[in-house]
Structures are given as C-alpha cells and as structure tokens.
Amino acid sequence: MKKNILLFLILASSITANAQVDSSLFKDTRSDTISTEAMNMDAVYERPFFQAGTSPVSVGGYVEADYQYMGEDGITEGHTFRIPRFTLFVGSSLHPKIKFLSETEFEEGGKEIAIEFAALDINFFPLLNLRGGIIMNPIGAFNQNHDGPKWEFVDRPIAMTKMLPATWSNVGFGFYGKRFVNDWGFGYEIYLTNGFDNSIIANGENRTFLPAAKENAERFEESSNGQPLITAKLAVKNQNIGEIGLSYMGGIYNASEDDGLILDKKRRLDVFAVDFNSTLEKTTTNITGEWAWVMVDVPETYGQQFGDQQQGGFVDIVQPVLRNTIAGFDNAVLNLACRLEYVDWNVGTFRETGANISDDLWAIVPGISFRPSAQTVLRLNYRYMQQQDILGNPPAKISGIQIGISSYF
Amino acid sequence: MKEHIVWMLVLFTAGFFLMISCEAIIPEAPAEEDLLDGPIAGLSYEEQDQFLKGDIAFNDDVFTPKTGLGPTFVATSCGSCHPGDGKGHPSTSLIRFGQTEPNTAPTISGAPQLQNRAIPGYQPEKLPDGVPFMKMTPPAVTGLGLLAALTDEQILENADPNDEDGDGISGVPSYVTPPDYFIPEDHHQPENGRYIGRFGKKASTVNLLHQTATAYNQDIGVTSTFELHDVYSGLTIDPEVSDQIVRDVVFYLKTLKAPIQRKPNNPDIMRGKEVFNTLQCSSCHTPKWTTQETDIAALSNKAFYPYTDLLLHDMGPGLDDGATEGSAETYEWRTPPLWGLGLSPDSQGGKYFLMHDGRAQSIEEAILLHGGEAQNSRDQFQALSSDEKEALIKFLESL
Numbered sequence: 001m002k003k004n005i006l007l008f009l010i011l012a013s014s015i016t017a018n019a020q021v022d023s024s025l026f027k028d029t030r031s032d033t034i035s036t037e038a039m040n041m042d043a044v045y046e047r048p049f050f051q052a053g054t055s056p057v058s059v060g061g062y063v064e065a066d067y068q069y070m071g072e073d074g075i076t077e078g079h080t081f082r083i084p085r086f087t088l089f090v091g092s093s094l095h096p097k098i099k100f101l102s103e104t105e106f107e108e109g110g111k112e113i114a115i116e117f118a119a120l121d122i123n124f125f126p127l128l129n130l131r132g133g134i135i136m137n138p139i140g141a142f143n144q145n146h147d148g149p150k151w152e153f154v155d156r157p158i159a160m161t162k163m164l165p166a167t168w169s170n171v172g173f174g175f176y177g178k179r180f181v182n183d184w185g186f187g188y189e190i191y192l193t194n195g196f197d198n199s200i201i202a203n204g205e206n207r208t209f210l211p212a213a214k215e216n217a218e219r220f221e222e223s224s225n226g227q228p229l230i231t232a233k234l235a236v237k238n239q240n241i242g243e244i245g246l247s248y249m250g251g252i253y254n255a256s257e258d259d260g261l262i263l264d265k266k267r268r269l270d271v272f273a274v275d276f277n278s279t280l281e282k283t284t285t286n287i288t289g290e291w292a293w294v295m296v297d298v299p300e301t302y303g304q305q306f307g308d309q310q311q312g313g314f315v316d317i318v319q320p321v322l323r324n325t326i327a328g329f330d331n332a333v334l335n336l337a338c339r340l341e342y343v344d345w346n347v348g349t350f351r352e353t354g355a356n357i358s359d360d361l362w363a364i365v366p367g368i369s370f371r372p373s374a375q376t377v378l379r380l381n382y383r384y385m386q387q388q389d390i391l392g393n394p395p396a397k398i399s400g401i402q403i404g405i406s407s408y409f
Numbered sequence: 410m411k412e413h414i415v416w417m418l419v420l421f422t423a424g425f426f427l428m429i430s431c432e433a434i435i436p437e438a439p440a441e442e443d444l445l446d447g448p449i450a451g452l453s454y455e456e457q458d459q460f461l462k463g464d465i466a467f468n469d470d471v472f473t474p475k476t477g478l479g480p481t482f483v484a485t486s487c488g489s490c491h492p493g494d495g496k497g498h499p500s501t502s503l504i505r506f507g508q509t510e511p512n513t514a515p516t517i518s519g520a521p522q523l524q525n526r527a528i529p530g531y532q533p534e535k536l537p538d539g540v541p542f543m544k545m546t547p548p549a550v551t552g553l554g555l556l557a558a559l560t561d562e563q564i565l566e567n568a569d570p571n572d573e574d575g576d577g578i579s580g581v582p583s584y585v586t587p588p589d590y591f592i593p594e595d596h597h598q599p600e601n602g603r604y605i606g607r608f609g610k611k612a613s614t615v616n617l618l619h620q621t622a623t624a625y626n627q628d629i630g631v632t633s634t635f636e637l638h639d640v641y642s643g644l645t646i647d648p649e650v651s652d653q654i655v656r657d658v659v660f661y662l663k664t665l666k667a668p669i670q671r672k673p674n675n676p677d678i679m680r681g682k683e684v685f686n687t688l689q690c691s692s693c694h695t696p697k698w699t700t701q702e703t704d705i706a707a708l709s710n711k712a713f714y715p716y717t718d719l720l721l722h723d724m725g726p727g728l729d730d731g732a733t734e735g736s737a738e739t740y741e742w743r744t745p746p747l748w749g750l751g752l753s754p755d756s757q758g759g760k761y762f763l764m765h766d767g768r769a770q771s772i773e774e775a776i777l778l779h780g781g782e783a784q785n786s787r788d789q790f791q792a793l794s795s796d797e798k799e800a801l802i803k804f805l806e807s808l
Contacts, residue, residue, distance in 0.1 A: 069431040074438020076431075198529065202473040206485055254529060264530035301533045303526045304500055305489060327417060352499040355758060368423075380423070382434070391498050391758035397436035 037180050039187045039237050040245060040275065041138060043145035044101055044117055047089060048375055048408045061088040064148035066404030070383070072396050083109050085148065087116075097123040105167070115220075116169045127177035131191070134220065136169050137231040138189045139249040140290045141275035143168055148406035152318050152337040152369040154381050155402065157290070158361060159312030159343045164271065164292050165211035170194045170229065171220050178235075185237040194219045195229025196253035196269055201298055201306045207345045207359060207390075208296050208306045210269075213253075227252035227266075242278025242287075249273075253296070267297035289315035304357060305390060307346030314341035318369075329372035337379075339365040346390060358392035361385055376407035442669035445551045445749055445756070446494040449666045451707035456664065463661025466654045467491075472629050477649025480531040480641045481524035482630035487658065490547035490628065494665055495749065495756025497547025499767045503628065506542035511736045521734065522627040524640055531641075541731030541739075545610055546767035549749050549756070553608065554663030555713045556746070557617055558700040560596035561605050567695060567718045578692045578782045580720030583612035583743065585735040590622070590635045591615055596701070606735055607719050610765045612743035613735035617659045625650055663705065667713045668749035671807045681804025684797050688786045693718055693744045716747035716808065725780020728764070740781060751806035772805050773798070 038046045049058035065083045070076065084107065091101040103117040119133035136144045142160040146167055160166045172193025179186055196213040203212035216224065233247035250270040257263055273292035279285065291313030298308045318337040326332035346359040363385030370378045381402040386395035441447070448460045468488040472478035483503045484490045490501040507520020515521045519534050523542070527533040536542060564582060572579040584603040597604055597615075606612040614620040622635035630640055633655050637645040672678055685691060694716040702709050721741040729740035737743075742765060750772070753761055761770050769775035779787045790798070 069434065071431075071435025073436055076435050079431075198474075201529070202475070202478075204471045204473065206471040206489065267529070299527070299529050301525075301527050302529060303485065305485060327414075350498075350500045352502070353758075353760075355760075358758075389492055391492060391500075391756070393492055393758060394439075394755055399436050400434055401431070 037178075037185060039178060039185060039235055039243055040141040040145050040277070041176060041178065041187050041189055041233070041235060043141075043147070044103070044136070045091075045099075047147065049089065049091060056094060057090065057092045059088070059090050060408060061086070062147055062149050062406060062408045063087070064404060064406040066154045066402055068154065068400060068402040070398060070400030070402075072398045076400070087147075099123075114167075114169070116167050125177070127179055129176050130173070131176060132173040134169050134171055135174065135191055135193065136167060137191065137193060137229070137249055138233040139168070139231055139247050139271055140164060140166075140273035140292055141245055141277070141288075142166050142290055147408070149375055149377055149408050151406075152316065152335055152367055152377065152379055153339050153365055154379055154404040155365070155383065157314035157339070157341050158363065159292065159314055159341055160290060162209075162211060163294060163310050163312045163343050163345060164273070165214055168210075168214065172228070174231075183239040185235075185239075185243075187235045187237070188233065190230070190232040192228040192230060194223040195225075195227065195251050197224035198254050200253055200269070200296065201302065206305055208294070208298060208308070208310060209345075210271075210294065225252055225255040225257075240281065242276060244276045245274065247273045247275070264299075267299075268295075269297070270295045284320050286318040287315065288318075289313060304346075304348075304350060307348060307357065307359065309347035310343070310345050311347055312341070312343030312345075314339055326370075326372070331373070333371045333374075335369045335371070337367045337369055339363070339367075341365070341385075356392060357390055358388040359390040361387040376405075378405050379403070442671045443752070443755075444493070445549060445665075445668055445752055447666050449554065449664050449707050452664060453706075456660075456705065456707070459657055459660045460664050462654075463657035463659070463664075466658050467661050468494075470654075472631055472649075474528045477629075477631045479524070479526075479528045479630040481527045481533050482640075483522070483524055483526060483628045485629065487624070487629075491550050492756045494551050495549045496753045496762070498757050499546060499762055502544050502546045502767060504536060504542050504544050505734060506536060506540050506732050508733050509541055509731060509739065511733060511738055522640070524627070524630060543610075543730045543732045544766040546762055546765070548610070548745065549668075549753075550662055551665045551749055552667035552713065552715060552746070553617060553665065554705065554708050555667055555698070555700055555711060556607055556715060556717075556719065557663060558703040558705075558708045558711075559607075559698060559719070560701060561598040562596070563698065563701075564605055564607075564719050565598070568720055576689070576692060577785055578689070578722065580693060580718050580722055580744070581741075582606075582719075583721050583735050583737055585613050585615060587615045588619055588622075588635070591619060603736075605719075606743075609734065610742060610745070611734040611737040612719065612721060613737070617662050618655070621655055621659050621662065625655065664707065667715070668752065668808065670714065670748075671751065673807065675803070675807070677800050677803045678807045679804075680797075681800035681802070681807075684793065684801040685804055688789045688793075688801075690786055691716075692786075693720070693722055693783065694747050695744075714748060714808075717744045720744060722783070723781035725782075725784060727778060727780045730766075747805060747808050750808045772802050 049060040051058045063086045067081050069079055086106045088104050093099050099121045105114050105116050115134055117136055119131050119135050122130045143166040170193035172191050174191025176189040197216055199212040200210050201208050203209050229251040231249040235245035237243035252266045253269040254267045256266045271294050275290040277288040294310040296308050298306045316339045318335050320333050320335050322334040342362045344360040346357045348357045365381050365383045367381035384399040386397055388395045471486045484501055490497045504523040505521050507515030507517040523536055524534045568582050569579050570581045583606040584600055585606040587604050604615045606615050608614045608620045622633055625631045626636035631649045632646055633648050633650050634652055639646045695718040696714050696716055699712045721737050721743055723740050724742050731739050733739045763769040763775040764778055769778055776790050
C-alpha cells in the first residue's frame, strides 16, 4: 500500500517537475483571504493550490515541523525536533460540476502514511452535492478544518485528537450543500460511512478512546461490523457575527456478530459537538472553539476504567497586534494567542464510593505567532497542563515550550 | 524598518532565551519523600535498565482482549490497582473466597479469587450465595525487595505463637505450600515442605515471583509459564505474558525504593513516635530491620523501617471475614507495613481507605478497628489525650 502511494506521489511530482520548465504555466490559486461565503465545511477546498497550465489537476500541501522541550514533574525527555505531518493535496476538476480532491498525510517523517481524504464531489444543485470516497466525518469543525497553517498552536487540540479522533476519515457516501442569503449562510452535511470497532474500549490507553479505531486500516476495506456510521452537521453563518455548527456522529461500534453468530449485544456510540468561530469587528479578535460529548455503551461488567461518557473541547483566542510590512513581507501579522482546553475521558462517579471519576486534563497554551503571509505561520507556544488519573490523585504537571513552523506550499 | 527589526529581534531573542532556560520552564519534581515510586539507590546501569523495563510493564502495559486480558478479570494492568505504586482504591478491590479453614484447599468453583469483570460478550464470575469472602484493597508495592531480602530466621525471631513473653501478642509465621516454580534460597527455612509466606494480606505468597505470577493470572486473567491455567476455563492455555516480562516486573518490585519518612525530627512527630512505642504498636509493627547479603547489592546490608513483623496476628472478631488463605485463621492478618501510610491519599484519590478492605477512612478509624491481640493497644489509644492522639496520628502520617 505504502509503495503504491509512493509511486503515485513520484508520478504526480514528475508531472509538476516537467511543468516547472516553464513556470508561467503554473497558476497560483492561492489567496491571502478566505472567501466570505466559505464555511468550515469548505475547508478541504479552501486551500492554496498550484495548477499547471490548463491542466485540470491542482496540487498543494502543507508541512509542519517543530521543536519542543517539555517536562513532566521534573522529568524531561530533552530537546525534541519533530515533523508531525507533511501533507499533499491533489485535486482536479473533471467537469465544472465534478471535482476530486485527495489529501495524503505522511506523519512523523513517514512513520505513518494515511489517505485522509479522497473523494469525488458531484454538484447537482448548490444545496445538493454528492460526495463519495474517503471523507472526513464532519463531527465538530476541527476534523475537517485541521490544516496546520491555519492554527496558531503547535499541538492540535487534545479534546479533538485524543477524545474525538481527528483526523477521522472513513469510506462512505453522503450529501452536502449550502446556501447564502444576504449575510446569512446555511450549510448541511450528512454521510454514511464505515465506523468504529471494539478497540475504542479495548486499547492500550486503558480508557474509552475513540482514536484507537484509527489503528484499524481495514476500515477502508470493509466495515468492522456491517453497521453504517451516521455523521451529520448543520451550520449557520452570519458574515458579521461568525459561524456555529451542530454535529452528530453515531452508530453501532462493536462487532456484535461474526459469521452469523451473535457474540455480544449491539453497542452504540453517540457523539454530539458544537463548534463556533467569530472575529470581533472592532478588535479583529478571532475566537474559535469546539466542545463535544461522547456517549458509549460500555458493558457494565467491563470496569469503570472505561467511561461511558466523555466531554471536552477548546477555545482559541487570537489577537493580531501588528499588521505591517515586516522584513520584506507585505501584510505580515504578529498575533498573540491563547488556547484553553479541557478533556474529561470519564464522566461519572465511582459505584463503590460515589466520588467523582477523574481521568481528566486541562491546559493553557499562551503563544505568539508570526505570519509573514496568511499561509505560513511561525509560532512560539508555552504549554502548561495538568492531568489527573482516574482516581483524582495529585495531577501530573506538564509544561514546556514549543516552537514550530507550518506552511502551505 | 528599524522597528520591525527590533520586533524580530525581540521575538527570536525571546525564543532563544526560552530554549536555553528550558530547565526553569518544566514543572518542579515533587520532593523525593513525597513520592512512592522510584528505584532504590545504588542500582548499576544494568539493574536500572531492567528496573525501567519492569516499570513500563507494571505501569504502562495495559492488557486488552487481543493481548490476553481475561476473559474474566479484575483489572487491565498492574498500575490500575497500584497507582503510583501506592495503595489502591475500593473500585479495584478484589474478592477472595472459598477457604474457611487454615491449611485447606478451596473447594468452591471459581475460588480462590472472584474475577468480577469480563471482556465484552462474556459474563463475569459471580460470588456464590452465602459464601464467606474477604474484600481486599490493593496494597502499596514499595520496598518489597527489602522485605523479600529478610531471612526466615529473622522473621522467626519475632514469632511468639504461645505468647511466652506474656505480652498478649503472639505473632505466628504463615507457612504455605509454594508453587512448583518456587526455587528456595539459602535464607528459606522450610517446615514440612512449606515456606513462610511474606506477601499478601494473609501472607499467602512466598516470594515476589509467586506474588507477581499469581497477580497476572488471577487479577488480569493472563497466563504465563508460571501460572498456565486460565482462570476462566480452568484449563491450560498458551502463555500470554512472557517469562522475561514477569521477571522484569519482579525485579521492578524488588528494587522499588522504600518510602521515606517526612519530617522525622519534627517535635510532634517525635512525640508521636514515643506514643507509638508506649502503646506497644511496635510489638507487631516492628520499626527497624536490616537485610543481610543478597543477590542485589543495593538491597544488601540495608537498615530500613517498614513497621511490620511479617507475622500473622489475631485481629479480633471485628476483622474476621469468615474466609482465609494459607495457614492463617480467618481472624488472623499479616501485620501490614506502615511505611508510606501518610502518602496513601495520594494514590487513593485524596482519601484514606485503610485496613484490608478499605473500610477505615482515617488513621484513627483504622486504629479503632484493631481488636484481638491489638485490643490492649487500641484501649490505650482511646485513653490518650487529644494532644497525644494528634501526635501519634502525625507520626503515622509522616511514615
């Protein structure tokens, strides 16, 4: 599989290499401003692409690299340099109303290679588009709108990646559409895809952990249980206020039968999320946030380590403090930013004592980011977080600095 | 233009200084005496490497159905029951049953331990109606190597089965039949093929390999070459944890440091220590031991302060659950070590859950639950002034 992907990428890059003979053939479709009618659901297409001449094929991508020095309760792993992801986009317009886009991610220098998105979109009407292939389930906003260069923080929000499983992709089909009337926009998405499996309550994390299902690459080949996962989202945007989205993802997660034999009762997973983003007009302060609730039918006799409810989210506040030409970069921006995040992997109380079950984490991440252009960001973060075990014992204190770059290319 | 250069310089200078001042950025380590985990001092590089492997196996390795968990079990990992190597919480208590007389084998199906949890699709074991049982909260696991290094002769020096000294205290060793994989060491003194048990609340396991292999098997539902019988089916199955991992965990347990007393020179604590001795608490909770030569240099010839005699004592009817293990009577319990007592809330979710089943939620409550051979000490405690009681509690919290 990896070989095929590499071969495909080499072929794709050879096409662009030939085109580089005459650089005027390239059409740079990138823009420093996002379409005013773009919503979170458009994130996969709201990216800069290079287009070679009249070719319908566009390519793009982004890279993230960082340095960090983190420590926990006086113990540190020292200085670490990472390349958490290098992502390539390949898209094409086969017809004015038919589009294809793929997103292939190389994580940690190629340790993991994943096709996060590879879907064909057919536009029937603005409010009716068919999407099929590997799609990113629209639960919350971060799962779809996760490109590194869009964020002022080195790490992704923990609630969205360690409670929700961003980036969470599956094979499936569905519909989406949106409509703007004056300042108001409305969008919807609904998909049926393959979904989760037993690993969400049987994993090395020792907790209910939705991202464990990402380890199962076979979900791109077949459903683990023959039950579709439903993901649906409604979003409303006001050009002057911002966007709010309500989303749901749910279905049977376990393999309750195999080869015609019943192995367990059917167990459901339900996830609700609300996301919002807004830019305050007077101060140009950008606020982005997301909160999600997870409910999992965990066998009562399996142990309280595996919570049947989880919740968590984050809010990012980004304040531009300087917009000017800096070091030759027109429209460079210096931002102050702060992220607050919280996750509770096990909401509930112990049956034996009635005391709260902890297994939670909170973090505050102040930072400075410098954007020489809208598509490139240099960021300096200080992360401080506390994580409690299931019993609520004295928390592990974790902090350190993170310096990173991320850019579309 | 200059302004921007200044901005850039500020940015990168700040970043530079952040990088070179990294040590100041990370959270401070808790004081050594406030932590239970960590290796005993003096381990060689090789020993530290094995300690680390054992640490990972004990605290990080989580069993899943794919890696051998269950099908019925009590916990998914060692660390689930012994967080931070400390005492466990009532939510991970286990139930032992099936033996009501000393030196008899359990006859009830599913005994001696209830696996009260099950992987999805399976049903956990249920306690048969009317069967006496013992609920046990997981103990702290620190300093066990020092206790393991003591000789049988040292333990027997404190035994007084017939109370010949007339102090009302008659500690007896727990003699148990060891498993086939037990290899006696020079310091063991068998009696009719049985050996002194040191670990477990009834002192029913003879050494840390016995304790560890049994815990993998009965707590996690994992088989090893040492304990090949699956607790669910009762049949032998392939080993689900390697010998090396079991031995790494044994080494880890052997070389965990002993808890360190906090503020031993505090006047109140010193006064409390005097009260402790006056009340004859130390008759069972023997403060000081010294190891002899052993296979790990860091454990050899070391003085340490566990506050236990490793013997069984009659604790009275209030603590008689009607069930037992090994050679202990149902009312007999091994003197639990008191070291690390004050740190118990740090592993029990901020509260005390003391005595064998966590029924005491304070040190005072635990003292008042003492009966049998400890009745006299308990009565003396009740007669103490509030200042003396407070000093005694402070001393116990300092351990």
